[in-house]
Amino acid sequence: MSVLTDTFTIAGDVAIPKIGFGTWQIPDGSDAYDAVRAALDAGYRHIDTALAYGNEASVGRAVRDSGIDRDELFITTKLPAEIKDAEGARAAFDRSQRGLDLGVVDLYLIHAPWPWTAIGSDHTAGNIEVWKVFEELYAAGRTRSIGVSNFSVDDLEALTAATDVVPHANQIRWFVGNTQPDVTAWCQQHGVLVEGYSPLATGELLDAGTLDDIAERVGRTPAQVAIRSLLEKGVLPLPKSVTPKRIAENAQVDFTLDADTVARLDAL
Numbered sequence: 001m002s003v004l005t006d007t008f009t010i011a012g013d014v015a016i017p018k019i020g021f022g023t024w025q026i027p028d029g030s031d032a033y034d035a036v037r038a039a040l041d042a043g044y045r046h047i048d049t050a051l052a053y054g055n056e057a058s059v060g061r062a063v064r065d066s067g068i069d070r071d072e073l074f075i076t077t078k079l080p081a082e083i084k085d086a087e088g089a090r091a092a093f094d095r096s097q098r099g100l101d102l103g104v105v106d107l108y109l110i111h112a113p114w115p116w117t118a119i120g121s122d123h124t125a126g127n128i129e130v131w132k133v134f135e136e137l138y139a140a141g142r143t144r145s146i147g148v149s150n151f152s153v154d155d156l157e158a159l160t161a162a163t164d165v166v167p168h169a170n171q172i173r174w175f176v177g178n179t180q181p182d183v184t185a186w187c188q189q190h191g192v193l194v195e196g197y198s199p200l201a202t203g204e205l206l207d208a209g210t211l212d213d214i215a216e217r218v219g220r221t222p223a224q225v226a227i228r229s230l231l232e233k234g235v236l237p238l239p240k241s242v243t244p245k246r247i248a249e250n251a252q253v254d255f256t257l258d259a260d261t262v263a264r265l266d267a268l
Contacts, residue, residue, distance in 0.1 A: 003254050004043040008236060010168040010193050011138075011145035016074050016107070017046035018231060019251055022197055022240035028055040035242045036062035042248040048171075048197075048238050049100075050078035050111055051092055056099035063102055074106045076171075078149060079134075081112035084126025089133040097142070108134060108143040109171055112150040124158045131163045138165060147171065147193075153186045160190075171195040171238070176205060176229050177268045188234065196230045199237040210268060214261060221249060228253040229265050 007015035021039035026032045032055035036047060040062065049059045056077060063073060077096045079089055097105060110130060114121045134146040147169035148159070160166050170187050172180055174196030187194045200206055200223055211222035218225060223239070227250055230237040239250040257265070 014145050020046035020048045020238040022238040023049045028058050032058035033062045038244040038247045040066045046074040048076040051096050052080045060100035060102050076107040078109040078111040082115035084123050086129050086133050089130045105143040107145045110148045113155040128162045135165050169193040173198050175199050175201045176265050195236040197238045199227050224253050232257050
């Protein structure tokens with residue numbers, strides 16, 4: 001079985017492919033369409049987008065045009081970080097669902113616990129209000145699972161103390177040298193899947209040559225080692241590229257890293 005079709009399980013019985021294709025910073029139109037088509041052609045079956053990315057329409061069109069059965073695909077989108085009220089959350093979900101035009105959403109996330117213009121500010125009440133809408137959407141079957149993104153342990157504890165459904169996933173920035181151990185541990189102890197965005201540190205890991213020695217030793221590319229390192233920790237990687245060759249290469253991670261290699265990565 002390929003890691004592209006192998007799955008984690010969330011929300012009790014929902015299978016989520018172990019690698020997702022991220023579309024952050026890929027402009028709407030031919031860029032997003034071509035990248036998603038290249039990912040689907042390379043075997044990805046999990047595509048991650050967001051209303052804030054502005055590319056849902058192109059992502060949805062690429063998925064529809066691929067001819068792949070919708071049941072084989074997993075589609076994630078997100079509520080914009082600045083929306084912290086119930087009415088806004090319902091309207092945003094409707095807009096995303098229309099834009100994607102793919103029916104039921106597989107995973108719907110709160111994009112961040114605070115607006116991007118006020119990182120670190122306290123929006124606990126707004127997150128609880130929004131999460132209750134997420135619980136409604138989930139109960140109604142409009143999304144198969146619900147989760148959060150960029151939530152700290154404090155954010156998660158405040159949310160779960162006041163609501164009924166524990167988030168099924170928390171999508172956080174996660175890469176070698178920045179593994180957010182406290183959040184990762186909390187999530188794994190509470191059955192919350194950790195998804196790692198920017199697994200290549202937006203290219204910094206590759207540019208710095210940090211992984212060159214390890215990659216050479218295991219006979220893989222630095223990018224493949226970086227992405228595989230997440231899977232070794234039970235974290236779902238979301239690599240992003242617009243280059244078909246790299247898109248395919250990033251998914252060729254059907255290998256394991258031995259304990260010594262993992263320890264070296266942990267030490268970075």
